[in-house]
Amino acid sequence: MSQPITRNKNVMVLTAAQALGGASPPIVIALGGLVGQQLSSDPALVTLPVSMLNLGLALGTLPSAYVTRRFGRRRGYVFGASIGVVAGIVAAFGIYLASFAVFCAGTLIAGFYAAYVQSYRFAAADAVEGPDKARAISWVMIGGLVAAIIGPQLVIWTRDLFPGTPFVGSFLSQAVLALLAIPVLLLLAAKPANTKAQSSAAPTRTLMQIMLMPRYMLAVAAGTVSYGLMVFVMTAAPIAMVGHGHSVDHAALGIQWHVLAMFAPSFFTGRLMARFGKERVTAVGLLLIGISAGFALAGLELFNFWVSLILLGIGWNFGFIGATAMVTDCHTPEERGMAQGANDFLVFGTVAVASFFAGALLHASGWQTINWLVFPAVALVLVPLVWQAGRKG
Incomplete structure (x- = not known):
């Protein structure tokens, strides 16, 4: 019998690191568009800082995978946290100078840090065996609960x-959080006992062979739609809330409730996947994302925004964690670096495009149009996912 997840040192260290590193994106998401309104003369570019965060995340996935594979996860993650310190300082300096370009550079660098943080979930899965992988992923994502409180509250306090x-002050606090993550990450075990044996073996398949697997394609598509739609809607939400008469504090609290909803289900998502299967849980997540769009379309009151963001967060949790667990079933230990890196590059590359498109579309067509576009994207993946879940019985 495997030991409890809570007794696995690496999983617990990664959970704590997720709590600190995961607080950085909510700060950018809650404030990026609002700072963009202050610094940019073009309304269509107000969400560019958030788009740059997601672009940095996409561009950073393959280099971060190389760094952690070449130098080990502990040193790689410490290096990533150092990038996070720089990101907060540059973004704060951009606001101080009233320079939109410098501020966007800071959020781009924050994306590079986020690429390392995003891979914590795979590192946790690799630290355990068999059915514990889904629970390990869920545990690391639980660290996001603390991040959900820290990030938006720092926005309000600082x-x-x-x-x-x-x-x-909000972006300087972002740098402090990354700095605090460094001593935590130094507690990470340098290498699992079997890493050397695994790394010495050559991958049995090429990346293209893995990517052409129907199950891998479906897992990547589910992760892409879950994360892409979440960012697409969340990027526009704070600006839409303020634009429809709600306060900045209400917008920040809306993001806080959303991020709490993103990570709170992680306490039981792993158990749900073990009980009902990864595909079914992922399908429920996509369905909830669609329902969240329905609430957003029902009205412009604070209630509509907040309920929509909460449902969007829960849907993301089921959809993205389920898709991540599906990816871990598609590769051998020798293939994990390229399979996981390719997955994150495709997911976060799409996310970067979605976040930029959200700002332009919000300016051109409004909040309702953004939510109407959720339904066809959900249907595109939900249909084959339900079919796959039915085949597995």
């Missing part, structure tokens, strides 16, 4: 820390 330059 946004006026420096009089005359709002939000500088």
Whole structure:
């Protein structure tokens, strides 16, 4: 019998690191569009800072996979956290200078840090065996619960820390969080006992052979749609809330409830996958994302925004964690680096496009159009996913 997940040191260290590193994106998401409104003269570019975060995440997936494979996960993750420190300082400096370009550079660098943080879930899965993999992924994502509280609350507590330059303090706090993650990550075991044996073996298949597997394609598509739609809607939500008469604090709290909903189900998502199967849980997640769009379309009251964001978060949790677990079933230990890296590159590359498109579409067509587009994207993946789940009985 395998030991409890909570007794696995690496899983617990990665959970703590996720709590600190996972707080960085909510700060950018909650404030990126609002700072963009202050610094950019083009309304269509106000969400560019959030798009740059997601672009950095996409561009950073393959280099971060190489760094952690070449130098080990502990040193690679410490290097990633150091990038996070730089990101917060650059973004804060951009606001201080009233330079939209410098601020966007800071959020781009934050994306590089986020690429390392995103791979914590795979590192946790690799630290355990068999059915414990889904639970390990869920445990690391539980660290996001703390992140959900830290990020938006730091926005509220520190946004006026420096009089005359709002939000500088929020991005300096982002740098502090990354700095605090470094001693935590130093506790990570340098290498699992079997890493050397695994790394010495050559992959049995090429990346193209893996990518052409129907199960891998479906897992990547499910992760892409779950994450892409979540970011597509969440990027526009704070600007839409403020634009329809709600306060900045209400927008930040809406993001906090959303991020809490993203990670709170992680306490039982792994058990649900063990009981009902990864495909069924992923399908329920996509269905919830569709329902969240329905609530958003039902009205513009604070209730509609918040309920929609909460359902969007729960749907993301089931959809993305389920898709991640599906990916781990599609490769051998020798193939994991390229299979996981390719998955994240495809997922977060799409996410970057979605976040940029959200800003332009919100400006051109409005909040309702963004939510109407959720339904066809969900249907595109939900149909084959339900079919696959039915085949597995």
